[in-house]
Amino acid sequence: MTRTFTVPLFIIEEHHEAFFIWSYGYFNGFIRPFGNTLLHVDSHEDMGSTRLNASVDELADDLPAIYNYGYRELGIASFIIPAIYRGIINNYTYLCRYDAYCGKKIHQYVASWQSQGKYFETGEVKPLLRRRLESDNTQWGQYQFFSYQAIGITGQFITGQPLILDIDLDYFSCDNSLSSAKTKIEITEEAYLDFINNKYHPLRLMPAAAFSTGKEAERYYLYYTERQEEKDLKKVTADTIDKRINRFIDFLKNNNLKPGLINICRSRFSGYTPADQWKYIEDNLLAGLGTLYNLNITHINELEPFGEASIEKSV
Amino acid sequence: MGYKELQNLFKEIAQKAALDKDYRELCLKDSRAAIRLLAGQDAEILEHIVFLEEEGACPQEGPFFVLPPYIKKSWLLGQEKE
Numbered sequence: 001m002t003r004t005f006t007v008p009l010f011i012i013e014e015h016h017e018a019f020f021i022w023s024y025g026y027f028n029g030f031i032r033p034f035g036n037t038l039l040h041v042d043s044h045e046d047m048g049s050t051r052l053n054a055s056v057d058e059l060a061d062d063l064p065a066i067y068n069y070g071y072r073e074l075g076i077a078s079f080i081i082p083a084i085y086r087g088i089i090n091n092y093t094y095l096c097r098y099d100a101y102c103g104k105k106i107h108q109y110v111a112s113w114q115s116q117g118k119y120f121e122t123g124e125v126k127p128l129l130r131r132r133l134e135s136d137n138t139q140w141g142q143y144q145f146f147s148y149q150a151i152g153i154t155g156q157f158i159t160g161q162p163l164i165l166d167i168d169l170d171y172f173s174c175d176n177s178l179s180s181a182k183t184k185i186e187i188t189e190e191a192y193l194d195f196i197n198n199k200y201h202p203l204r205l206m207p208a209a210a211f212s213t214g215k216e217a218e219r220y221y222l223y224y225t226e227r228q229e230e231k232d233l234k235k236v237t238a239d240t241i242d243k244r245i246n247r248f249i250d251f252l253k254n255n256n257l258k259p260g261l262i263n264i265c266r267s268r269f270s271g272y273t274p275a276d277q278w279k280y281i282e283d284n285l286l287a288g289l290g291t292l293y294n295l296n297i298t299h300i301n302e303l304e305p306f307g308e309a310s311i312e313k314s315v
Numbered sequence: 316m317g318y319k320e321l322q323n324l325f326k327e328i329a330q331k332a333a334l335d336k337d338y339r340e341l342c343l344k345d346s347r348a349a350i351r352l353l354a355g356q357d358a359e360i361l362e363h364i365v366f367l368e369e370e371g372a373c374p375q376e377g378p379f380f381v382l383p384p385y386i387k388k389s390w391l392l393g394q395e396k397e
Contacts, residue, residue, distance in 0.1 A: 026318060033318035034325040035380040037370070061317045087322035090329070091370060091381060105370075107384045125333075127389035133334055145329050145383030147370065159370055160379035 006294040009262040011282075014270055015046060016074040017300055018166060021263050022088050023066045024303065025164070031260040037091035037159040038080070039257070041248070042168035042265075043176075043234065043272065045094055048078040049120045056082045057117030057142070067303075076270055081120050084146045085110045091161060094150040095171075095251070098244065101152035108148050115141030153247050157255045165252075165259035169281045170272040172244045173236045176229035181271030183224040187213070192220035235274050241281055249288040262289070316359055325380065327353050332366070333383045342366040342382060 008030050010021045026033040040046065052073045059066055074082065083089050106124055113119040121140055123129075132138050151157060187195075195201050195213045203211040203222075212223045236244075266282065267273040273281065289295060316324070331353065332339040342349040346364050363378060370381045 034322045059319070061319050087326050090383075109383075125384055125386060127387055130334060130386045130388060133330065133386070142326070143330055144326055145333065147381070160367060161370070161381060 004294070005258055005292075006296060007259055007262055009264065009286075009289070009293075009295045009297045011297065011299045012263055012265050013300065014267060015042075015076040015168060015265045016070055016079040018263050018265065019070045019074055019079045019083055020063075020067045021300065022083060022164060022261070024063060025261040026088070027061075027063055031088075031162040031164055034087040035090050035161055036088055036164050036260070037093065037161040038083075038089045038164045038166055039093050039095060039157065039159075039259075040080070040166045041095045041171050042166070043170045043174040044077060044168070045096075046077045046080050047092075047122075048075065049081045049122065050075060050078050051119045052082070053118070055117035056086055057112075057115075059086075076267075081110055081122065085112060085117070085120060085142070085144050087144060089164070090144075090146045091159060092146055092148050093157060093159075094148075095153060095157075095248075096150045097152040098247065099152045100154040101150070102155045103150040105147050105149040107145065109143050109145050111140040111143045114139055117142065153251050157251075157257070162260040163257060165257070165262040166265075167262065167285070168265045168267055168272070169278050169285070170267045171248075172241050172281045172285070173274055173277050174234040174272055175232065175274045176234055176272065177231040178226065178228050178271035179231050180275035181269065184214075184221045187220050187222045189220050191222070195222070235277070238277075238280060241277065242284065245281070245284050245288050248285075249292065252289075252292055259293075262293075262295075316354070324350070324354050324358075329383050333386050336385060339382065339385055343368065 008025070008028075010024075012018060012021060022031065022036075025031045054069065054073055056069075056073075059069055070079070080089070080092065084092065108122055109125055109129065110120050110122045113121070125145065132140065133143060192213050192215070195203065195211075198204075208226065210224055210226055212225070214221050214223060264282065264285065266278050268275060268278040286295065286297070328342070328350065332342050332349075338349065338352070341352070343366055346366050349366070350364065351358065364380050365378060367379050367381045
């Protein structure tokens with residue numbers, strides 16, 4: 001592969017921003033508005049789905065609205081399903097491991113509850129799906145199809161569709177304990193007392209005991225700690241990061257991949273990429289990618305004019 | 316045709332190709348005709364699309380769109396039309 005291929009590369013801070021970047025990508029002709037292949041390079045699949053307050057179907061061809069929608073509605077692990085449902089992606093390939101693993105390609109669908117574009121169901125395409133697709137009497141509608149496959153870094157990968165190369169820096173070293181993330185917010189004394197005195201407080205009754213409260217220097221705080229791993233379980237040394245980046249660059253080279261768009265997610269505020277390593281990983285990854293492509297790099301903050309409107313939660 | 320309209324059009328094409336064997340064959344044989352059948356004769360489709368049965372069985376670059384699998388009728392739902 002010669003280094004004559006120019007590719008736009010967008011740096012984002014957290015992964016839900018990818019939804020906007022992909023939209024920006026088809027508005028600017030880097031990818032298509034439909035039927036792209038996503039190569040997701042990450043320590044996490046990010047294929048979660050939560051109920052949205054505002055329908056993704058109501059989004060018009062309006063970049064500022066899409067920008068604000070992403071911050072308002074999407075989570076850092078639940079931005080891909082809406083993009084698939086929207087039609088932007090119909091091939092999801094997850095580069096997940098450092099060996100020759102190659103999972104079976106599975107044909108899947110995503111549909112929305114009462115065709116509202118807010119709550120989604122995904123499943124495997126099977127013969128009985130025909131009955132639902134042909135029925136007028138079903139609660140699910142607006143079906144979208146996609147293929148799912150997980151592959152390892154020595155695997156083969158080919159696509160004839162426009163390719164989005166979606167890289168999270170935590171693929172190269174990950175801190176699933178989120179030890180560097182600051183996830184506390186100050187609350188009133190009244191709210192603090194309400195929490196500690198009520199053993200059935202709704203914020204205690206979560207799948208994981210994620211919320212707790214505390215008092216620091218006469219001020220009261222609500223803490224959020226997700227069900228995460230032990231600290232530094234998947235954090236690796238700089239030497240290992242170097243090896244992983246080299247292997248990833250070899251993967252791109254060996255498969256002769258020519259992405260229409262690359263986005264790199266730092267994941268430093270969420271804490272998934274270790275605070276003391278994200279810059280090292282990013283610099284070395286960009287250097288590696290630069291050996292393959294002429295990179296036209298833009299940070300999402302440079303597109304900030306899109307974000308002038310409020311991102312407050314709409315109800 | 317706007318981006319959202321294109322997204323909706325290809326959603327419709329994919330679903331029809333998953334259920335209707337004749338339409339699927341038209342997609343594979345004459346993509347322009349298949350697109351126009353759902354988009355309307357006057358619709359302006361900027362890009363020539365080549366529909367594919369499966370990813371991989373194609374040259375590396377091209378304006379391809381991979382169709383979802385054809386969903387056969389199961390024995391529970393009646394016989395498949397030949």
